Amino acid sequence: MLPALTYLLLLVPIAAAAAVSLAPSRTAKWIATFGSLAAFVVSLAFAWSFPGWSDGSMHPAEAGISIMPSLGISLTMGTDSVGLMLILLTTFLMPLAMIGSFTAVTEREKEYYGWFMLLEAAMVGVFLAKDAIMFYTAYEFTLVPMFFLISIFGGKDRRPASIKFFLYTFLGSVLTLSGIIYIAANYANAHGGQWTFDLAALANHCSTAMDRTTQYWVFILLMAGFAVKVPLFPVHTWLPLAHDQAPTAGSVILAGTLLKLGTYGVYRIALPTAPVGGVELDQFFAILCVIAIVNTALICWVQKDAKKLIAYSSVSHLGFCMLGLFALNPLGATGSVMYMTNHGLSTGELFLCIGMIYERYNTKNMDELGGLFKKMPVWSFFMVLFTFASLGLPGLNGFVGEFLCLMGCFIAEPGASNYPGLLGPWWALIAGSGLILAAMYLLIMLGKLVWGPLREPHGDGHGDAHGHGGAQDHGGSHATHGSTLPRDLSAREIGILVPLAIVCLAIGFYPKPMLEAITPSAEKVLAGYPALVTEYAANGSLLPATAAGSPEVAIADVVTATEPTSRTNEVNQTR
Amino acid sequence: MISSLLAASNMSSKLTLIAPEILLFVGSVVVAVLGLARSTAIRRAVPTVTALFLLGSIGVTAYVYRTDAVETSNLLLPQLGGFVKALIAVIGILLVMIAGPAIDRRLEEAFDSGGAAFDPIRVMRGEYFAFFLLSLAGTMLIANANDLIWLFLAIELSSLPTYVMVAVSRGSRRAQEAAVKYFYLGALSAATFLYGFALLYGASGTLDLAEMRMVFANMPELPTLAILGGVMAILGIAFKLAAVPMHFYAPDVYEGAGSQTTAFLGFMPKIAGAVALMVLLGVFWTPATDASGAATAVLPNAILATLWMIAVLTMVLGNIGALLQRNVKRMLAYSSIAQSGYLLIGIVTGPGAGYNSILFYLIGYGVMNTAVFAVLGSLERQGEEVETLDDLSGLRQRQPALAWMLALSAIGLIGIPPLIGFFGKLALFAAAIDHGQTALVIIAAVTTAVSAFYYLQLVAVPMLGSPTARTDAVHAVPSSWPRVAAVVCGVGVLVMPLAIERLVTASAATEVPTTQSIEAAAGAVETDAVDAAVLDPAAGSTGAKIAAR
Secondary structure, three states: OHHHHHHHHHHHHHHHHHHHHHHHHHHHHHHHHHHHHHHHHHHHHHHHOOOOOOOOEEEEEOOEEEEEEEEEEEEEEOEHHHHHHHHHHHHHHHHHHHHHHOOEEEEEOOHHHHHHHHHHHHHHHHHHHHHHHEEEHHHHHHHHHHHHHHHHOOOOOOOHHHHHHHHHHHHHHHHHHHHHHHHHHHHHHHHOOOOEHHHHHHHHHHHOOOOOHHHHHHHHHHHHHHHHHHHHHHOOOOOHHHHHHHHHHHHHHHHHHHHHHHHHHHHHHHHHHHHHHHHOOHHHHHHHHHHHHHHHHHHHHOOOOOHHHHHHHHHHHHHHHHHHOEEEEHHHHHHHHHHHHHHHHHHHHHHHHHHHHHHHOOOOOOOOOOOOHHHHHHHHHHHHHHHHHHHHOOOHHHHHHHHHHHHHHHHHOOOOOOOOOOOOOOHHHHHHHHHHHHHHHHHHHHHHOOOOEEEEEOOOOOOOOOOOOOOOOOOOOOOOOHHHOOOOOOOOHHHHHHHHHHHHHHHHOOOHHHHHHHHHHHHHHHHOHHHHHHHHHOOOOOOOHOOOEEEEEEEEHHHHHHHHOHHHHHHHHOO | OOHHHHHOOOHHHHHHHHHHHHHHHHHHHHHHOOOOOOOOOHHHHHHHHHHHHHHHHHHHHHHHHHOOOHHHOOOOOOOOHHHHHHHHHHHHHHHHHHOOOOOOHHHHHHHHHHOOOOOOOOOOOHHHHHHHHHHHHHHHHHOOOOOOOHHHHHHHHHHHHHHHHHOOOOOHHHHHHHHHHHHHHHHHHHHHHHHHHHHHHHOOOOEEHOOOOOOOOHHHOHHHHHHHHHHHHHHHHHHHHHHOOOOOOOHHHHHHHHHHHHHHHHHHHHHHHHHHHHHHHHHOOOEEEEEOOEEEEEEHHHHHHHHHHHHHHHHHHHHHHHHHHEEEEHHHHHHHHHHHHHHHHHHHHOOHHHHHHHHHHHHHHHHHHHHHHHHHHHHEEEOEEOHHHHOOOHHHHHHHHHHHHHHHHHHHHHHHHHOOHHHHHHHHHHHHHHHOOOHHHHHHHHHHHHHHHHHHHHHHHHHHHHOOHHHEEEOOOOHHHOOOOOHHHHHHHHHHHHHHHHHHHHHHOOOOOHHHHHHHHHHHHHHHHHHHHHHHHHHHHHHHHHOOO
């Protein structure tokens, strides 16, 4: 039953994509909607019959279809509670994003809905992968649909935005691929030439049998791709542009699920595979997280464009998420996974709300819009609710993850009894300032958009009787659809937002089942860490003396290791 | 049939293995004659006949490489030929589909409309395809080279016809300029590797590769003469690959030649150069054991360093050069330079996994490269070739199938999974990292990311651009064969990953040399003394000396 469901999870969106490409254009949106709903139902059935909720184990355990036996590559699928939660997030968001696009996209619909369905298959594939190459294939393939979605349906700078998005992410992930192949080659050498790309086997091999300097470098290679995807501080610059230019549903999926591929990669691959690197670079990455939190929060403060503001806030929020992971204790990691799901929900919601405004007014500029409560009370209600969820108001979903991430960071001291860490109260304090900043910029946004005197774009007569909205086309690729939309939200739009609101409230009030499901998985991922952290805290480094803390020496080591040894020596050995 | 005829001869194994080439030689004569026929129908049939001969050579290859002739041959890499010949013939058929209707098209139209009287001096189709087959036969022969003279002649046989093909590929001065440039630089490179071969002969005292390998393996240290000879030979062959520093001709020649011929240049010289390097470097790889005790092979440091630097420079300069181009053919020229860099990673990695990964890589590369040029060859603008990105803008709206095929193969060339290009890179990188070339792989990974930028142009411009006044004049060529080739290749890019393990098994045609295999190959030279004495009177005695040592 369970293996069949995993295949269905992949096949349903692919079949929907094929159907979209073959069927007439006007049916595309319905096929995509029902396809994504079907995928959601399948994922619910999968979750219902999933036996590993309480112990963090991977299911189904069966080996998959062998694709390339010579390199040990197979299509092996299975996941644990954390991956399953993210699958549910993906399949839950996708139909909403599809329904949300009905009026926004009226041209080239086949391509639009077809690419979204393929994107869904790829994202689900990432969370289902138990084989590193399958993981990488799905991870990398997400670039193609996203590239087309941004570059065909985006704003006026869509071409550069899509190319920047593609190149940044691609550069990172080819380095990750090199890291994965390196571990696999090392495994093959140690196992008499028997290759495998099984994630669990590779993680086990790398964390136990590989020397520490190598693990350190492998960790850097692995993180190169994931850090770009998350995105971490210095490599985040593709994100605001991509979000700004992407169509609404693209932003929803980009923020909701695609960014989580990065954090999930760190959680599932980087941390358990190369713990030495994880400990050694823990503080380095934590600093990047803190910079991301504070720096981008300040950037958000000065944004005039509401969509860009939310895009930057994603960078800041994912800083919390990563900080929780780098606390290296189950509390922080649990918080981080909570944050992954909740950020997906709340940011997705905000993008949907902003998209609804954009469809009506063709602008996202907060200087041109204001006091919309007077015209759109229903929209304002949801906007306020989701903003509060996003800034972590207790009782809503955002709070739980944020609190646990900071808590995990707070207790992550070297002296902690159970799970020692390398951060501590000071780190939590500085990162916590990001919370205050988040409250400030999000409330400022609310203040401008929802309250205050009514401001609408110049010459806009929208909403007056049946008047043809005179909204100017600010160069976006779509025509104005204002005339077909009611002043406040339509039933379709409310229908999208209500399920999201319910889930937000439910998780906010009763997060316990989720927490209980995540914690065992987090404990497994971090099993190797306490011993290493203690050692690091005692010695100041985990690496052998020659390479300790000195990348130059380590580089020299790697270079000599890769240089061929003298020909004559080798020959004499064999003769 | 051919093999049974030859079985009685004492040169059987050598001649049996080159049966596919012999068939192509016959084909080239037939095609050259048919091309001069007065009847239009016969002239039209020339590409078909060419393709049939290629098809026949696939069959002969499959038959011949199952016989025990392979086992008794004294080749350094006995199985190599089977795969290489089949791949060359398959890609050759696709190339014929692109080139068939294009060569002499204007002239034939003029004959048809009565605008010109038939003139055997002016028709080129027969010559083009005769030279085409000769070049393919030369490329195939490289895989069978067992001594330096053979290797030299095979490389030249694969090169010389291409100069003519470039010259007649389109009725433009630029084609002739490109051909002259290609010819002179080609002659220079031939001189370079011939000089290298001479030095290798001087260092070893034999022309036979198996014996030379034995001689070198028995030397405690390689003489400088041998190293120098090896380096010069590598540089000369680098010209075929269009690898730095012998790459300067590529952009001009690619741009000057017609698209059908550029498609040829994008693949055939690459496989020729790669196979020539595999065969030649066979004399330098020495068996060894790696840290974990597994059998592997090592190169002399100087040769390895040369290859390493060529590989890095080729990847970096090729990809950066391609970034700057607006002309699609120049861009693809630089990209093919970069692709040679990736091939060199496999060369550095060595026989066995490294060479096999090159062969596997070449399957995907050949199909994707052909697909891109097939799309270019399917289009024309006011009777001229489509060359710049501007000509392709908004192609999706006029020729959706072609635009999709172009996008698909460009995405494949970037190496995005699950297309075939990704698996090629994966196998290559895996083999290289397994043999300690991690640094090379990381450089390759970063340059691959650079390559994504210009390959994306091939996706973005046709798929996302909008038609302009300039592109209004772009039309499909009358013949549908290039489009068929584009679709076949595009579908291949998508579908081949389903048969990935079969392709991997088929391309596993080389093995790590062992002390036993070296002695066995050199021993086979002894037993094959009759033809050895015919070709090189000194060989027998050198072999005896080695055996006595």
